[in-house]
Each structure stands twice: as structure tokens, then as C-alpha cells.
Amino acid sequence: MSATTTTSRPQGGGGGGFGRIPGMTAPVSKPKSFGSSARRLMGRLRPERAKLVAVVALGVTSIGFSVAGPKILGQATDIIFNGVLGRLRHVPGAGIDFTALAHVLAWVIGLYLTSSVFSWAQGWLLNGVVQRVVYRLRSDVEDKLHRLPLRYFDGQPRGEVLSRVTNDIDNVAQTLQQTLSQLLTSVLTVLGVLVMMFSISPLLAVIALLVIPASAVITARIGKRAQKLFVAQWKNTGVLNSHIEEAFTGHQLVKVFGRQRESEAEFRRRNDELFGAAAGAQFVSGLIMPAMMFLSNLSYVVVAVVGGLRITSGGMSLGEVQAFLQYSRQFTQPLTQVASMANLMQSGVASAERVFELLDAEEQKPDATDAVPVEDPAQRRGRVEFENVSFSYRTDQPLIENLSLVAEPGHTVAIVGPTGAGKTTLVNLIMRFYELDSGRITLDGVDITRLRREDLRSQVGMVLQDTWLFGGTIRDNIAYGKPGATDEEIVAAAKATFVDRFVRTLPDGYDTVIDDEGSNVSAGEKQLLTIARAFLASPSLLILDEATSSVDTRTERLVQNAMAALRSSRTSFVIAHRLSTIRDADLILVMESGQIVEQGTHDELLEARGAYYRLYSAQFAATA
Template sequence: MTATENKPAPRPQGGGPMGRGMPGIGMPVSKAKNFGTSARRLGGRMAPERVPLALVVVLGVASVALSVAGPKVLGEATDVIFDGVLGRLRGVPGAGIDFGALGTVLAWVLVLYVASSVFALLQGRLLNTVVQRIMFRLREDIEAKLHRLPLRYFDGQPRGELLSRVTNDLDNISTTMQQTLSQLLTSVLTVLGVLVMMLTISPLLALIAIAVIPASVVVTGVIGKRSQKQFIAQWKHTGALNAHIEEAFTGHQLVKVFGRQQESREQFRRRNDDLFGAALGAQFVSGLIMPAMMFLSNLSYVVVAVVGGLRITSGAMTLGEVQAFIQYSRQFTQPLTQVASMANLMQSGVASAERVFELLDAEEQQPDAADAEVAAERHGRVEFEDVSFSYRPEQPLIEHLSLVADPGQTVAIVGPTGAGKTTLVNLILRFYELDAGRITLDGVDITKLRREDLRSQIGMVLQDTWLFGGTIRDNIAYGRPDATEDEIIEAAKATFVDRFVRTLPEGYDTVIDEEGSNVSAGEKQLLTIARAFLARPSLLILDEATSSVDTRTEALVQHAMAALRTSRTSFVIAHRLSTIRDADLILVMEAGQIVEQGTHEELIKAEGAYHRLYSAQFAKADAE
């Protein structure tokens, strides 16, 4: 794209959804989808990783199977010790602990647990790789989605809220998947393996241990349902707080100039209090799961211990079997407790997933035409044919507008704030789609062109300058990365950038920070003009391009602009009428309509809207 300003256009004037300036704060978040739908959709993201996930399951089964076999084998060691001690107490000749048999049993226990740990490590490494690949693709999808969204979407979204979705929410999803998938798989396999072992040891005690499951499900379901709403509110308030912080720090100079620090702090306090209340409620409600599960687990443990002791005294079970069963009962309730405690994290992660999916489901801009045309010749002739446009259907802005800008003409657009001047050039760039009529560039309907081809013919310098972190050379060459050093310097000289760059210690290698704080506002504006000069497009759009330069520099830039506009169609939006007196055509807009058009002299003689604007700016100065 050759357009000099590659960032989103300024907030539209007049009929724009939010007006020019900072984005709104605290806009309500769309109602989230239900937990099941979002969880299934997040699970669908794992489909490309079916083979690695199957291997994760195999490793998990092997690890859990070896781990579950451990208590049963260890119970045999207990029986060896118990039988040896009991035989000696009874005076049986040669009785005692068989240390050979005991050593063999303990060696097998060691082998089982070491092998189980190795498989668990391999499973964890593979699972983490799978999760990171899933998140990699999700970030790619979000990045691609942001480029397909229309400017209208960004006009209606606070920046902090949008940033929260693509940073905080994505991080939360990643953390949730990493921590829950492994534990969930291990916990489910452990429950199944332990259940089998308990049934083989004592069906009666197994029934007692299993009785805790229905109670656990009920407790988890009741508490989890309540915590979901709390987590949705938590992430909503997180986005609102981020929006306020982003706005306050971006405009911190204005906050201080107008003495609004106290109001800003108060607004921060209110939003922070909202987040604190929502987060506290979410953590408290979901935190009730763990104590409730521990109570049920301990209750089950007491019953198993009492009944197991009675079974030993009756000779129905050995001490080793009861010991193994008690270990299994703890292993049985522990994964259930882990699953219940993970409900906290899962609720939070799915709430974040819902917010991300809302972004991915947002309505996209109209795709480029399948039979897109390519302009045979680039002269820069622009024609509006009965164009109508509005940001809101109930609030018309531009109605039945027709005009022609011939190649090489300079068309100036003037009018009061909110008249629709910036909207007019945004329509040429196809940042918004028309409600009616059409716009043609060199006789081709712009909707028949690919956006990339359309914007490659257009250079744009905005009132709000934009520079990225990089050298001065890189910033000038942004529109033409293949430009030679001589071409860059030529453009810099033509736009009077070279004179101040030469005074810098590093010259064209001077690194500009992302805010451009190490160059003045006027110098930043000159750099963006040099960028447009180097791109040499067939159509040039200047939106108050000289608003940040001093009077002397403005005069110099006007000469540079005259050279730049040669043989190019130029649309110049201006409030300072002195900058457009030599324009070939001046359009005076009011409420989305062209109320006057002509040259400077013709409009002054007409004594209409343009004459009133001109008089407001210069009558007092002329009198003095």
C-alpha cells in the first residue's frame, strides 16, 4: 500500500459513530456464548493435532498404568513385613522378614515409578508443543481477521478492549490449555485405573469410595455454574480498565494540561473497584469447590479406613490389601478434586475464548471482486456519481453527491467541522462502502478493483502523523522499500527534511522511537510528506498536511507540494484557507453536501459560504 498513513484513519467527522478523538470507554461487551458451545469450539481447534494428541493419550495411559500398579505391589511388601513380624511373634521356627523377597518387591516398585515419571515427562513435553502450535494458529487467525475487519469495526471498539482480547485473553487461553489438558487427561485415566484396581481388591470398599462421585458432580456443577458469570464479568471489567489506562496514558499531556488528574484517578478507581469485585467474586465462588471436595474426600477416607479395619479383623482382607486400597482411595478422590479445582481455571479460560471468538465472528469487510479489474492507465481521474453514504441509516451524511476531479487537478475541500470532508476521502480509499452510487478511478468502479491495487495508486498524508520505530531512512522509504539512497535523499530535499536531518548526529540513521518523541511535531509532519513524495502515487490525498508546521516551513512545503502535485490529482482537506488559494477547484461542504464549488476568486465574488469562511479567518487580519 502506497498510502503514507498506514494506520487506521482518524475517527470520522460529522456522522461518525464516535466522532474524532479518543475511542469510547466502557462500552458493553456482547453477551458471551454458553460454556458448552465455546468449549466445543475451542476443542475443535485441536483437530489438526489429532496424531500428536493420540500419542499424548498413549503416553498418559502408560504413565498412569505404571503409577496405579505401584500401590498394589507396595502392598505385597507390607504383607512380607507383616507376615515376617507376625511369624516371629508367634514363635514359628525360622520365621522373620524375608529381606530378599522384600528387596525384589521394592525394586519393582522403583522401576514402576521411574518408568511412570519418564512417560509423564514425555507426555508433558509433547502436550506443551501441541498447545503452543494451537495458540500459534489462533494468533495467526486473529492477525488475519484484524486485516479483514472494516474501519467501521475499529470505530466502535475501544482500543484497550480490543488489545485485551488479543493479548490478555489469548494468554489466559494458553495458560488454561497448558494446565488443564494434561491434568484432565491424567486425572481421568487415574480415576479409571484406580477404579479397576479397587474393584479387584474389594468390591465392597470400592462401592463406598465410588459413592463420593455423585456428590462431587453435584457440588462442582452448582458452584461452577455460578462462577461462570463471575469470570465473564471479570474479563469484561479487565477490558474496560485497559481501555481507560490506554486512553489516559496516550493523552496524559492533555490530562495534565486541563488538570483532570483527579478525575482520571477517580475513573480508574471506579473501574479498578469493579474489576476487584468481579475478580474477588469469581475466585471466591470457584474457590468453594476445593474445600467441598476435600470434605467429601476425607469423609470417604474415614469410612474406608473403618470398614477396612473390620475386614482385617475378620480375615477377609490382609493388611497389605487394606493399605493398598487406602492409597487407591486417596488416589481416587485426588484426581476428582483436581478436576473440580480446575473448574476455576477452565471457567476463566472459556470466558476468554468466548471473547476471542466474538472477535473472530465479527462481520468482515466485503471481499474483493472475484473478477477484479486492473487499471490499464493511471492518470488519477476521480468521479463521484450520485454517491450517498451514512454511518448510521437513520442519520444521512452524504446524499446524491456528484463531482469530477480531472488528472492533474488540485481539488480542495473546505467546510466546518463535521461537514464530511474526511469521510469523502475515506470513501475514495474504500475504507467504507457506499450506500448508493459509485466512485470511479480512471473510469473503473473502485469496487471492481482489489483494495491493494486501488490503494497502491494513492498517497496520503494525515493530520495525525504516524511514524514507526526505526530509522529516518526507513520511515521515508516505507511507501517504497526498494527506493535507492539517492531517491530517498532527493525526496527529503524536496520536502525540506534533509536540512534538519543533517543536523542530527546519526543523520538518516537516526532511530525514531515509536512515539516519535525525539523529533518535533513539524518534523514528523515533514517526514510523512517526504514519504508521500517518494511514493509518487497518481492520486494524492492531503488531510491538513501542514497543520503541524510553522508559517515559514508551511510556505516552503507549499512549494514542495506544488511539485508533488504536478500531473497528479490531489485532494486537499484544509481549514487554513491560505494553503488552498491556488487550487484548481474548491469544494465547500456543509452537512455532507457540496454547497459551492469554483476557484478562490469565483467563490469570493459569489459571497456565499466560502466567503463567510474566508472572512472569519482573514477579515480581522486584513483590517489590522
């Protein structure tokens, strides 16, 4: 077993685990335009083309019956007006023809009833379309998260990612649900009403059409300003969520260090920024509705005046003018509705941009097409070799350069050094959480890049310094290391790692339900559960990252015995700050500022009186 390395420069962090790398910030990208993002969002409706055609057909039928109503009602008005006028002129036999009036009203009722039925069918079908589109969007985002490299999450606050996955997708769903139906209905209504208006009076129709260019100009100018504010609103929402997530995750530390006021002040500052962006976006986009209402009323007045003049000149009947006034209101109302939806559409597209940025993020390199099949577990040896490996988190800050080392099967390699020295980086590279800049790492002689990540990681058991448990029973949390494990295997792993002794004291034993943060068990017990999980998996390669950092001294001694049994016949990489836990390691690597500065056994390194000796003396000087 050997290790060699050449000069390496200090890193920018990254050696301390899976947290955010200092110096790295979330990528800043210029927001996409409203048009391109909206087209991309609409493009996700393509799989529902057939159903959308049916939706349009139902909408055309519904609107067709609906817009025919005012013209027929105009006939009813003419029947009443002519009858009353005949009586006033004392025309013999004149009067209201109630039979004809009843037929006209029956037709109108039938038309509106039929229109309502088709409108309901359209809404029901469109609702299914929208829900399936959002379902696929959520699935795509979920799949994308599993394909993203760890580097992406290092550069993104956790609350920001959660905001994109939850708040932004929910906002997109709400936007599609509320705007698609109303937008389709509004467009069809405008087209249908235009046909009826031109059939009654081309002159009045042209007057009514003058509203459209004015509306388009107002909507475009106001909407362009509102879009920037909506982007800022959802960006600030993500920042605020990130702060809240951090504050509540570490609420005990906030209270211990008396930082409630600072945390509240930070919340108020970020909340004020969100308030300013959201209020500005709603105010600017809200200007569209009053402007459209003004244009609508102005058009209505002009049409009424011109229509009155046409009646007096005999060019139109009262019923036709009444019908046209109804159409005029029906014509401007959809335009007003579209304008009122502008703020919702701007907000939804801004959220869609953020989701698309996540979907467009650079993915980890795909597994090799000619991936080497996994050997039979009985044939796995666990020999790990680094061959001239170079790696850096940032191109301008090299971390590891030309590192070569060999970990023989069944041996234990301990990695020690101060915090931030790059210890965890080495095991991250073995797991392919990051890709190498150059060189290669082999497992049993096979380049790990030629293995499927799933197959590679199935051979590795890992116990992290930061424990992770999910909401479920203790039995489920242990069995996470080996799906389908029997109760006997779970209990055996628990006994071997000294979990069984405290589980037996719980009222429900292995069926005790713990929450996702494990708040109803101690920190040491949580770490024991993660060790039992790794024990049950029985991997050929074991990685222990400060696996006993949260247990007491007596339990640590017991766990060390269990870990010794767990490490037997398998290669182990042990990251440790407590040097007492790695005295029996076959090889100890001492890292400082990203370099391996010493290597050897415990006794050899003490005799050398170098970096390891200084670390050892610092820990045990008080005892000595």
C-alpha cells in the first residue's frame, strides 16, 4: 500500500463535507424574454394536441350558440317595439305578437342552455389537460434533480431550489389553470362577436375595432415593465424561503447564541424586498385593467351615439342597435379579461423561467454506454487505486494534483488533517460525486467512469458526519441500506452496531416512528442508526466520515469494535479528527491545505515527529 502526491495548492473549501463551497455563488443568468418563455411553456401542451382540438371544438360550439343569442333577442325587441308603436299609431290589429315573442325567447333559452353544457364539457376536458401537463413538468423536474451533479447543489441555496420545485411550479399550474380556459374563451368570443357585428353593421363594427390597437399598445408597454418586477418577486421569494429554511433548521443555535433579533431583522429586510417587488409588480400590472375599462366604456358610448343616429335615419332598427350594443360589450369584455389576466400570466411566465433554468442546468456526465457489468458480490475485492488524479472545485484554485495511492483489499486507509484540508474531497471522488479533471480512479482494476453510478455506489457503504434519517420507523431507516431485508437481518445489524440496546427501551421498539430530523432520538443514537444502515448493506468498500463524532466515549469504544468487524475483509476509508479512532489503520494520510504531507502507520508517523505528531500532541497534551 502506497501513496504519492505532488504539490497542491490550498482549496477554496470543499473538504468539509457536502455543504456549500465557499466562494461559489449561484449562477446569475439574464432572464429570458416573456415571449420565448411563454412559447416554451405552451410547447409543453403538444402531447395533449388531440384533446386541445376537442377543447377548441367545444369552445367554438359553446361560443357560437352564445353569440347568436343577442341577435335573436334583438328580434324580440323589434316585436315588442313594433307592437307598442302600432298601438300608439292606432293601426288596426296592431299589438305585441306574444306567440312570436314566446318562440323567440324559447330559442334564446335553448341556445344559452346548450352553450352552458358545451362550456362545462370544455372546462372539464381542459382541466385534465392542464393537470397532466403540470404532472409531467413535476416529473421532469424530479428526474432532473437526480441527474444534476453535486456541484450544482453546492452552488444553490437549498431554500432556492425548494422554491423552484414547489412555489414556482404551483404558480405555473395556477396560471395555466386560470388563463388557458379564459384566454381560449375570450379569443373565440372576440371572433364570434366580430362576425355578428359585421353582419349587423360594418360601420359600427369598424368603430368598435379601434379599441384593439389601443389595447395592444397599453398591454405591451405596461406588461414589459411588470415582467421585470415579477421576475424579481419570485427571485426574492426564493431568497426569503432560503433564509426561513436556514433559520428554522438551526433554530436551536439561533436561540443559544441569542441571534433572534438579527435573524428577525434579516427576515424583515428580505421580506421588505419581496414586498416591494410583489407590490410593484401587482401595481404596474394592475394598471392594465382600469385602462382597458376606460377604452371599453369610451367605445360603448361612441357606438351608442352612432347607433342612435342610425335609428333616427332609418338605417337600423332598434333591435339591431340593441343587439350591437350587447355585442359591443361582449367584444370589449374579453379584451378586458385578457388584460386582467396579464399580471397572472406575467407571474406564471416568470415562474416558468425559473423552472426552465433548473431544467436547463448542466447535468452530470452520463454513464458510459459500454458500462462494465457489476461483478458477483462474492468476487468483489475492494481494491482502490488513484492514478495521477487532479481535481479542483474552481479552475483558478487547484486542489489535488497528480495524486496516486493504492488501498489494498481489506485494508483501512485513514485520512486526517485540519478542517478544510480536503479529506472529504477524496471520498467524494471515489463516489463520483464530482468528476476528475485528469487521471483516473479504479475499483478492482476497473475505471469507475466505466461503471454505472448506481452500480458503483451499490458497492459502497457510507456513514457521514452529518446524519440523515427520514420520517418513518426505526426499522425502515435501518432497512434503507438493503431494500427487502428481513427482520432477522435488521435486528442482527442493530445488535452488531449497538442500536438494539436503546431501541428495546423505546415503547414501540423497532416500530417507533421518528421524524425526518430525528428529533425524538439523540444525536448519538441517530449516528448509530446510520452505522447500522451501512452495516446491513454489507458493502465491499466502506467510507466513514467522522462516523463516531456524535457518540459518547463509552459508546465510541463499542462502536469501534463494531466498525472493526464491519471493516474486516473490505477496504475502508476513514476520515477522522479523533486520532484515537485510527491508531490501527494500515495507512494514515495526513492532509494540509489540499496536500498529502505525510503517510505511514500510527507509530511511524509519531516517530517522524511531523504534522501527524503535532496533531496527536494537540489532542492528548492535556491528558499527558
